[in-house]
Amino acid sequence: MKESVKPVIQVKDLDLSYDDYVVMRKLNFSVNKGDIFIVMGASGCGKSTLLKALIGLKQPQVGEVLYNGVSFWAQDEITQQNIMRGFGVLYQSGALWSSFTLEENVALPLQLYSSLSASQIREVVELKLALVGLAGYADFYPEQISGGMRKRAALARAIALDPEIIFFDEPSAGLDPISSRMLDDLILQLRDTLGATIVVVSHELASIFAVGDKAAFLDTESKSMITIGAPKELLANSKDSKVIQFLTRGVRQGAG
Amino acid sequence: MSAEKIVLDYSIPKTLCIKLNGAWLITGGIPKVNEVITQVTQPKDIREFTFDTSGMDEWDSGLVVFLFHLIRECEHKHIQANLQGLPAGVQKLLTLALKVNEKAATDKVEDESFFTRVADKVLKLTDNMLSMLNFLGQITVAFGRLIMGKVYFRWDEFMVILQRCGADALFLVSLISVLVGIILAFIGATQLKLFGAQIYIANIVGIGMVRVMGAMMAAILMAGRTGASFAAELGLMQTNEEIDALKTLGVSPVEFLVIPRILALVIMMPLLTLYADLMGILGGFIMSITLLGLNPVEYWQHTQSSVTLSNLWVGLIHSFIFGIIIAVAGCFHGMQCRRNATAVGEATTKAVVSAIISIVIATAIITFVCQVLGV
Numbered sequence: 001m002k003e004s005v006k007p008v009i010q011v012k013d014l015d016l017s018y019d020d021y022v023v024m025r026k027l028n029f030s031v032n033k034g035d036i037f038i039v040m041g042a043s044g045c046g047k048s049t050l051l052k053a054l055i056g057l058k059q060p061q062v063g064e065v066l067y068n069g070v071s072f073w074a075q076d077e078i079t080q081q082n083i084m085r086g087f088g089v090l091y092q093s094g095a096l097w098s099s100f101t102l103e104e105n106v107a108l109p110l111q112l113y114s115s116l117s118a119s120q121i122r123e124v125v126e127l128k129l130a131l132v133g134l135a136g137y138a139d140f141y142p143e144q145i146s147g148g149m150r151k152r153a154a155l156a157r158a159i160a161l162d163p164e165i166i167f168f169d170e171p172s173a174g175l176d177p178i179s180s181r182m183l184d185d186l187i188l189q190l191r192d193t194l195g196a197t198i199v200v201v202s203h204e205l206a207s208i209f210a211v212g213d214k215a216a217f218l219d220t221e222s223k224s225m226i227t228i229g230a231p232k233e234l235l236a237n238s239k240d241s242k243v244i245q246f247l248t249r250g251v252r253q254g255a256g
Numbered sequence: 257m258s259a260e261k262i263v264l265d266y267s268i269p270k271t272l273c274i275k276l277n278g279a280w281l282i283t284g285g286i287p288k289v290n291e292v293i294t295q296v297t298q299p300k301d302i303r304e305f306t307f308d309t310s311g312m313d314e315w316d317s318g319l320v321v322f323l324f325h326l327i328r329e330c331e332h333k334h335i336q337a338n339l340q341g342l343p344a345g346v347q348k349l350l351t352l353a354l355k356v357n358e359k360a361a362t363d364k365v366e367d368e369s370f371f372t373r374v375a376d377k378v379l380k381l382t383d384n385m386l387s388m389l390n391f392l393g394q395i396t397v398a399f400g401r402l403i404m405g406k407v408y409f410r411w412d413e414f415m416v417i418l419q420r421c422g423a424d425a426l427f428l429v430s431l432i433s434v435l436v437g438i439i440l441a442f443i444g445a446t447q448l449k450l451f452g453a454q455i456y457i458a459n460i461v462g463i464g465m466v467r468v469m470g471a472m473m474a475a476i477l478m479a480g481r482t483g484a485s486f487a488a489e490l491g492l493m494q495t496n497e498e499i500d501a502l503k504t505l506g507v508s509p510v511e512f513l514v515i516p517r518i519l520a521l522v523i524m525m526p527l528l529t530l531y532a533d534l535m536g537i538l539g540g541f542i543m544s545i546t547l548l549g550l551n552p553v554e555y556w557q558h559t560q561s562s563v564t565l566s567n568l569w570v571g572l573i574h575s576f577i578f579g580i581i582i583a584v585a586g587c588f589h590g591m592q593c594r595r596n597a598t599a600v601g602e603a604t605t606k607a608v609v610s611a612i613i614s615i616v617i618a619t620a621i622i623t624f625v626c627q628v629l630g631v
Contacts, residue, residue, distance in 0.1 A: 087504055
């Protein structure tokens with residue numbers, strides 16, 4: 001059934017670099033509606049740079065990124081901003097606005113882009129915070145809650161406008177296994193309930209196998225994507241030693 | 257020390273055997289590699305060196321440090337090291353260290369010539385100036401959108417910034433201004449006393465404070481206090497990806513973060529300057545009455561007659577321009593901040609230094625223009 005689904009994101013011949021330093025070359029992949037797509041690879045391989053290009057923060061040197069068939073970087077600034085309103089982004093650090101309470105953080109997208117009244121916005125914020133398990137924390141400031149809670153609050157902000165695509169940058173980074181698992185469950189629920197397309201940048205194997213429908217492996221040495229497929233299939237069938245080493249956490253022969 | 261610890265054996269042709277004796281502990285000191293290297297490389301035909309550690313008692317990273325530098329130096333001279341005679345732990349550590357070194361060496365930047373460095377600095381300066389012009393352009397566009405009501409403006413946040421720029425700075429402004437008033441009065445008194453014209457201290461303090469000193473002292477204070485705080489705040493937001501989060505929401509960080517700060521400081525600077533003027537005159541007044549024994553009524557009358565409205569306007573123009581300079585410098589360096597803790601510190605320093613330099617330059621220009629115009 002999924003073959004007939006149109007891709008929401010298409011990446012074509014994408015080259016990414018910082019000045020003269022090339023990060024990635026000739027990236028090509030697409031993400032279908034409702035898929036959870038994982039971008040994986042070793043630290044420093046360019047995952048977060050790719051994410052920046054996908055969310056409109058970094059213009060690629062060559063190639064294009066299409067959302068529902070529309071080439072993002074070929075559009076004017078206003079159209080780009082309109083496309084970006086369909087994104088929800090969970091940053092690695094959470095990136096909650098520190099001078100705002102959690103309520104104000106989640107409310108801001110609604111105040112900017114909805115015609116809801118103040119009381120309706122409050123109701124939506126309450127719901128979104130409850131969805132991520134933070135009911136009752138509306139008046140707290142980011143500094144007053146734990147790292148895991150901050151990430152969940154940031155997720156509540158990311159889903160405030162029911163975005164079509166949600167991007168996660170290293171969602172498990174710095175979290176204990178239970179919080180990490182909770183976040184994985186939330187990712188699955190968001191896909192199943194909101195029908196969102198999800199892109200996750202991660203190198204956490206547990207998360208990759210728990211949530212990923214499809215995964216792309218970025219290689220630091222060749223500066224390219226060396227394989228793409230379902231994580232479990234990649235583990236079972238991939239012939240590439242780097243992919244096997246990554247997916248088995250470089251387990252030494254004979255161990256365990 | 258090296259003579260006891262290191263014995264060189266040249267008995268095998270083209271190969272040097274380095275015998276390591278005694279304890280090789282980091283706390284006991286490490287022999288200098290340079291002293292050994294000359295002996296190792298003296299015979300021209302040496303192509304390889306080996307190790308004999310049968311006489312060695314104990315070792316720690318002190319030995320590894322010595323061998324690491326020795327092997328690297330010898331590799332430069334095309335002499336290969338054979339690690340087999342070393343303890344297994346030392347071999348592993350050296351393999352690890354030398355592998356990292358090889359990788360780092362490929363990324364090593366070659367030493368640049370003087371002219372390259374000068375050219376780099378010039379290009380960097382040009383880049384900075386272009387970035388500043390771009391930033392000023394963005395601010396102008398954002399103000400245009402604010403006037404047309406197209407900017408999402410958070411009034412409650414703006415009020416907090418106003419309070420931080422204004423009310424919270426009152427104590428420091430009071431302290432500095434009173435002291436500046438006292439200093440002006442004291443310096444004036446020592447000179448005017450020679451002519452019996454001490455009452456003109458009121459003129460010096462009044463005109464000095466209202467025309468330039470009140471604005472300048474308040475500005476320097478605000479550059480160190482508020483300009484630095486703007487840079488640190490925005491720099492930290494940059495580091496924490498908070499500004500990225502605004503961008504992906506389709507919100508312009510300049511409209512959302514910079515405009516309220518510039519507006520707040522531009523509003524508060526003239527008010528703070530008026531307050532600083534008053535406090536400076538008060539300081540001069542206290543000094544003149546208590547220590548110099550001047551008549552308070554006479555002093556007050558002299559102040560009133562000497563300080564004209566044009567002096568006040570010149571002071572307010574100074575403060576308005578200073579407000580823009582401090583806020584723009586603080587916000588610009590904050591927004592340009594890279595994503596690490598050191599960069600936040602650098603951004604803060606740059607914001608304060610560039611603001612103070614610009615304040616002094618602006619004062620010189622305004623003073624010159626006022627002289628030309630006869631104001």
